[in-house]
Amino acid sequence: MDQDALISRLPASIASRVRSAKLADGVATLVLDVSGLDASKRGELEEAVRDILGQLDEIAEVRVAMTAEKVQRRIVAIGSGKGGVGKSTLTANLAVALHRMGRKVGVVDADIYGPSQPTLLDNQGERPQAEEQKLIPVQSPHGIPVLSMGHLVEPGKAIAWRGPMAGNALGQLIDAHWGEVDTLLVDLPPGTGDVQLSMLQKHKPAGAVIVSTPQDLALIDAQRAAQLFDAAGVPLIGLVENMAGYVCPNCGEISDPFGQGGVEAAAKAMDVPFMGRIPLNMAIREASDGGTPPATRDDDTSAPFRQIAEQLAAWLDA
Template sequence: MDEQGLLTRLPASIAGRVQSIRQAEGTVTLVIDATGLDAATREAFQTACRDILGEAEGVETVRVAMMADKARRRIIAIGSGKGGVGKSTLTANLAAALHKMGRKVGLVDADIYGPSQPMLMSTGGAKPQAKDEQLLPVISPLGIPMLSMGHLVEPGKALAWRGPMAGNAFGQLVDADWGDTEILLLDLPPGTGDVQLSMLQKHKPDGAIIVSTPQDLALIDAQRAANLFDSGKVPIIGLVENMAGYACPHCGEVSDPFGRGGVEAAAEGTGIPFLGRIPLALAIRAASDAGEPPAAGDAPEGEAFTAIARQLAEWLDTPQGAGA
C-alpha cells in the first residue's frame, strides 16, 4: 500500500494534521503537527497511528514524530446580526473552556465602539505595552492573553470614529504580538459594518460561530451575518441559541420568554450545524458581571459553554479546521 493509501486509513482528525508520511522497507514514518494538542491527545494520536497502520499489509514498524515548534494560528470569529444576544459572553466562555482544555487561546475584543471583554475577563484596569510597534496582549487572571479597545481608552469614554479608523484599530489588535497563541477568538461587533469588512479583507477567519436568540427578528439579523461570512468564503462552524429557557429560582419551572428552538430550526433549514443552546440564567449573568466566566470552573452553568467549546475544538482538529 502506498503512502496515500495509508493516510486514508487514519481518522480525519489525525490525517488532517499529518505533515508528511513515508514508507520504506516495512517502516512507515509520520510527522504530525501537534500544535494545540495536550499530552493525552498526542499520546492517543500516536497509539492510533501505530495500531491502525500497523495492521496494513507490508507494514512492520510505525514511527510517529509529533512536531509543535511552529505555531499555526487560526482565527475564529464569533458574530451576530444584532447586539444584545450574548455574543461577548459566549466568546469569553469559549476562551475559558478552550484554555481549560489545554489549548493556547487568545481573545480579541473587536467591538470597537462597545468593548465588554475587559469586564467579562477581569482586565478592566490593564493597559497593554508595545514592543517593536506591536501591542503586547494583557493577560487575564485565567492566564488568557487578550486585547480590547477597552484597554486603550478611558472607561466609559465614547468613541466617535469613522469606519476606516475602526478598521485600523481592529487591525492593530489582531496584528499584536500573540506569541505562541494558536487559536485567536474574535468577539465581533454586531452587524455587518466596517470592522467585519476589514476582517474579511485582511484577517480572514478560518471559521465562524453565529449567535442568536430564538425570536424571529434576531434570526433575520443572524442570517445577514451568515450571508456575510458566506460571501467571504468563511466556513460557518455552527449556530448557537442563547437565552433559551429560564428556570424560576423559586419553583424550578422552566419558561421561554424569548421562545425556544428557532435557531435550531434555522440551522436545520440551512444545513448549518446547531452547536447548542445557552439558558437564560441569573448565575451566568452574575458570574459575567463579576468577570468570572462560568466555563472556567465546575459550576453547572458552565456546562453548556463547555459543550460548545468541545465541538469547536473537534472542528479545529478536522482537516477543514486545521487548514488542510
C-alpha cells in the same frame, strides 16, 4: 564523526528536534527545532545537548542554534446580526473552556465601540505594553491573553471611529504579539458594518460562530450575518442559541420567554451545524459581568459552554 553518528549520541526526545548537525575541527554545531517550548524548556534542552556532547573526546566545543516554526494562528469570529444576544459572554466563556482543555487561546475584542472583554475576563484598567510597534496582549487572571479597545481608551469614554480608523484599530489588536496562541477568538460588534468587512478583507477568519436568540427577528438578522461570512468564503462553524429557556432562580423551572428551538430549526434550514443552547440564567449574567465567567466552574451553569467549546475544538482539529 558524521551527522548521524553525532545525533545518535542524543536521546530520542532530543534527536527528533535536531534539524542539522555537523562536526568540524572539534566544534559541534547543531540546529534545534524548539517549536512549542517556552524559554525555560529551551534552556534545559540546550544544556542537555551541551552536557551530553561535551563529554565526547572528539568534541571541544558545542554550538547550539535554535529555530522555531511560526505558529499557525487561526481566527474564529463570534458574530451575530442583532446586538445584545450574548456574543461577548459566549466568547469569554469559550475562551475559558478552551483554555481549561489545554488549548492556547487568545481573545480579541473587536467591538471597538463598546468593548466588554476587559470586564468579562477581569483585566479592566490594565494597559498593554508595546514592543517593536506591536501590542503585547494583557493577561486575564483566567489564563487568557486579551486585547481590547477597552485596554487602550479610558473606560466610559465614547469612541467615534470612522470606517478606516476602525479597520486600523482592529488591525492593531489582531497583529499583536500573540506568541504561542494558535486560536484567536474574535468577539465582533453586532451587525455587518466596517469592522466585520475589515475582518473579512484583511484578517480572514478560519471560521465563524453565529449567536442568536430564538425570536424570529433575531434569527433573520443572524441569517444575514451568516450570509456575509458565507459570501466571503468563511466557513460557518455553527449556530448557537442563547437565552433559550429561562431558568427561574427560585424554583429552577424552565420557561421560554423568547420561544425555543428556533435557532436549531434555522441551522437545519441553512444546512449549518447547531452547536448548542444556552439558557437565560441570571447566574450567567452575574458571573460573567462580575469578571468570573461561569466556564471557570464545573457546574450546570457552565455545562452548555463546555459542550459548545468541545464542538469548536473538534472543528479546529478536523
